[in-house]
Amino acid sequence: AQTVTQSQPEMSVQEAETVTLSCTYDTSESDYYLFWYKQPPSRQMILVIRQEAYKQQNATENRFSVNFQKAAKSFSLKISDSQLGDAAMYFCAYRSGDTLAGSYQLTFGKGTKLSVIP
Amino acid sequence: DSGVTQTPKHLITATGQRVTLRCSPRSGDLSVYWYQQSLDQGLQFLIQYYNGEERAKGNILERFSAQQFPDLHSELNLSSLELGDSALYFCASSEQWGTNEKLFFGSGTQLSVL
Secondary structure, eight states: OOEEEOOOSEEEEETTSOEEEOOEEEOSOSSEEEEEEEEOTTOOOEEEEEEETTOOSOOEETTEEEEEETTTTEEEEEEOSOOGGGOEEEEEEEEESOGGGTOOOEEEOOOEEEEEEO | OOSOEEEOSEEEEOTTOOEEEEEEOOTTOOEEEEEEEETTTEEEEEEEEETTEEEEEOSOOTTEEEEEOTTSOEEEEEOSOOGGGOEEEEEEEEOSSOTTOOEEEOOOEEEEEO
16 A cells, blocks of 8 residues: 655745655555645645656646655655745645546645744 | 535534535536545545446445435435544545546535534
């Protein structure tokens, strides 16, 4: 079974600074997808960024980027120019690449609570 | 707004009772997923339905059951409730299939068992 580990329960960052959230995972599959989800106090789960394992290029979405190290099974999220609205729980998630099975089952890490200091 | 609708937003009930949580997926999405978020277990996948049929099962208790109706809305039934069932229950939907498919979450139903 796949596991996802987020070793930082809490992090803080000064507004406008850069912060990196860590995530490691364990899998025997070669084809899979990795995600970062944001959960603000509203509880809504919001997709931040997605990475396909077969792509060597790291995904980027505006101020959010990832450092995907497939051999090390590491998938960290970098938030640049942090804003007050970035304060939230961040979850790393794994999905099998077996799309033929037709399932989009996600395995989540425990989350990292990010605080942004004005 | 993700387009996934969950009702009710909050539910307070007593131990031993039965409740039903409802989910309407995004228009056109055939797959519905149920997830449970609790302080102890974190976010866990419970069950998936695709076009009315059960497709995948996760850590779902035998006291829990779900179904997807012909209009594609889904219900999660929780019975013989225990204090430990208190959690935030998410529904999510997705298209099938596609390399760019995404999972869209509802805003959840907060269940409190007293």
